[in-house]
Amino acid sequence: MISEDADWKFTTIPALCARAAELYGTRTAVEDNGVVLNFAELDTMRKRVAKAMIAAGVEKGDRIMVWAPNTWKWFATALGLVTAGAVLIPASTRFKGAEIAELVKRSGTSVLFSVGDFLNTYYPDQLRAETRDLLREVVVIGEGSKGDRDWESFVASGDSISDAELAAREATVGPDDLCDMLFTSGTTGYPKGVMYGHQQCLRAIDAWATRVGIREHDRILVIPPFFHAFGYRSGAIVSLMRGAVLMPHLTYDAGEILKRVAEEKISVIPGPPAIFQGMLQHPDLAKFDTSSLRLGVTGGAVVPSILIRRMREELGFAGVVNGYGLTECGGYGTMCLASDPDEVIANTAGKAAPGVEVRIMGDDGHFLPDGKPGEVVIRGYIVMKGYFNDPKSTAKTIDPEGWLHTGDIGYFDSDGNLRIEDRLKDMYITGGFNCYPAEIERILSQHPAIGIVAVIGVADERLGEVGKAYVVLRPGTSATEKDIIDWSRANMANYKCPRSVEIRPSLPTSPQGKVLKNILREEVPQDA
Structure with missing residues (x-):
């Protein structure tokens, strides 16, 4: 366990990495698709990425987004950027260009690390021109194309930064500084950035790891995505903290x-x-x-x-x-x-x-x-x-x-x-992902044929709950359940897409015109 030395305490994520390298050294830290890194090598990579951030003009407090699936490079990128004093903004690989545009704008992201080819799509192609205009750079974790810089050349660019310059930057990162902002939509339908600090993050993970019993030498298969607290904190960072082997899983x-x-x-x-x-x-x-x-x-x-x-x-x-x-x-x-x-x-x-x-x-x-x-x-x-x-x-x-x-x-x-x-909130959970009806309704409302829409969570044997949309079409338009579901899949993350759509002439409303979702919920068999 990291805290073997009574004088050592959790302060920042870079300090944790350095401590893990000191304690666990040449023991395996990460196994990922044939790549094996020990704790010392992971720490060296963290420092190289941090130097590359400095070389790219990243300042303390800058927001940096990572939009990629679980790989050791995702984790190394996150460790490097927080070492340089930047704030990690994890983004779901299920997000489409419009959702990333909203996130970049709201977070003030300056540099985006994106996966390249994944799920038959070159992810940067989804970026809108106005989104690229807000970004200083797009770095591709994988093979870059169309002028996008690849991760390896980005990391190599930091080799011109001295150890002393890196140490001076790292020394400015304190326990109360922000380490990340995970965006959650809440009930307003717009994403809100949850500000989290280095020390509180490490204390929370340590308490959790103690409660559940994560041990040295554990081999942890991390299936939940790193853009989710479950994957990043209770999978990746906890491995560093406990001397376990991180084994990222893609899909x-x-x-x-x-x-x-x-x-x-x-x-x-x-x-x-x-x-x-x-x-x-x-x-x-x-x-x-x-x-x-x-x-x-x-x-x-x-x-x-x-x-x-x-x-x-x-x-x-x-x-x-x-x-x-x-x-x-x-x-x-x-x-x-x-x-x-x-x-x-x-x-x-x-x-x-x-x-x-x-x-x-x-x-x-x-x-x-x-x-x-x-x-x-x-x-x-x-x-x-x-x-x-x-x-x-x-x-x-x-x-x-x-x-x-x-x-x-x-x-x-x-x-x-x-x-x-x-x-109390309308939120429901699909396969571990929080789904916020207000946000889904806001996106569905952009469909040319949808006049009124209400989304609720209904029971599902495999995923726990899935979305069901009740729709009143605009006069003079037509759309089928399949049309709306297909449109949803093209315009929002898959887990947000309603699995069923019921088209009705009207929806039950209060005197103020608010859709009465409790009535819709009562119509759905609870053992569906």
């Missing part, structure tokens, strides 16, 4: 996961329930050797108790843990212990980490006793520093006493475990 395929588990002796898999359900559904599951699996870490959706049992019995996990968290708290909140009974792991989100308070608040602002449902509120070091350039939304979310209002309804049971009942 989810249950057969490929099982193959990697068998051949590469994976011991830990973090991810939403859909990942484990897919593995269990695979017709050839029995043919794969999964005996290396030790720990399954899940959350971000309802976890049926039968899934916990099957993960233990059929996949061979010795421990399975479940938790509750939100981006505004770094992706953390509460967590079960691997030693908790299956029913506790399946039905509760466990308890808060030390130094974090979680309470239940009533409509009148008073705290409620155990067993009484109300809004879940969180206070402590894990709470974000606020939304970027949005003091109004920040003040709405964090009250004057420092309580972050989650918008989720829950209660504490007699054992002190948090149980999440419902959401």
Whole structure:
């Protein structure tokens, strides 16, 4: 463990990297598609990337976006840019050009690191001309074309920067400085940047890793994308912190996961329930050797108790843990212990980490006793520093006493475990990804035939919940369910796309004209 030396404490991500190199040295840090880096080599690469950032004119506090799938280069880019004092803006590979344009504009991103050819698309081709105008540079993680610089030549450009210049820059990066901003859409339909600092990030990861039991030499297969707190913090950074092997995974395929588990002796898999359900559904599951699996870490959706049992019995996990968290708290909140009974792991989100308070608040602002449902509120070091350039939304979310209002309804049971009942917000979760109806409705409203649209989450056996859109067409226009779904797939990230569309002559509304989604939800069978 990193904190072996009583005098050493978490300060910044670059300091963590240097410490990991010192402690773990030539032990394997990353295995990725034939590339193997030890902790010392990863630290050397971090410094080279940081020098390249300085050579490219990146200043402390600049926002740098990474729009690429899980690879060691993604992680090295992130480590390098925070070493140079910049702020990481992770972007989903599912985002289309319009969504990236919005993100670049709202974050003030100056340099974009994009994947090249991925999923039959050259990603930079999706960038609008006005988006490129806002960027100083686009660097391609892969083969660059059309004038885009490739990652290797970008990194090499930093070799002209001296060690002393790098050390001077790194020395300006402090524990309270921002390390990243993960954008979350919230209920306004527009993305808000969650500002997170170096030290709070490391403290939160350390507390989580202690609770779930990440160990030295663990081989962690990171399937959740790095642009998500689950993948980046609970996969990549935790590996550095605990001396584990980071094994990035590109795209989810249950057969490929099982193959990697068998051949590469994976011991830990973090991810939403859909990942484990897919593995269990695979017709050839029995043919794969999964005996290396030790720990399954899940959350971000309802976890049926039968899934916990099957993960233990059929996949061979010795421990399975479940938790509750939100981006505004770094992706953390509460967590079960691997030693908790299956029913506790399946039905509760466990308890808060030390130094974090979680309470239940009533409509009148008073705290409620155990067993009484109300809004879940969180206070402590894990709470974000606020939304970027949005003091109004920040003040709405964090009250004057420092309580972050989650918008989720829950209660504490007699054992002190948090149980999440419902959401005050409309948000639903598809395969571990937060989906915000306000944002999806805003995009769907741009369809030429859509007059009114309301989106709700409905139950789905594989993904937990999926979107269903209720649509009233504009007069004189026509569109089918397929037309609207096809249009959605071309204009927004796949996980946001409604899986079904119901076209109606009208929708139920309040006297003020607001669509009454509770009525739409009541029409949907709960066991769908």
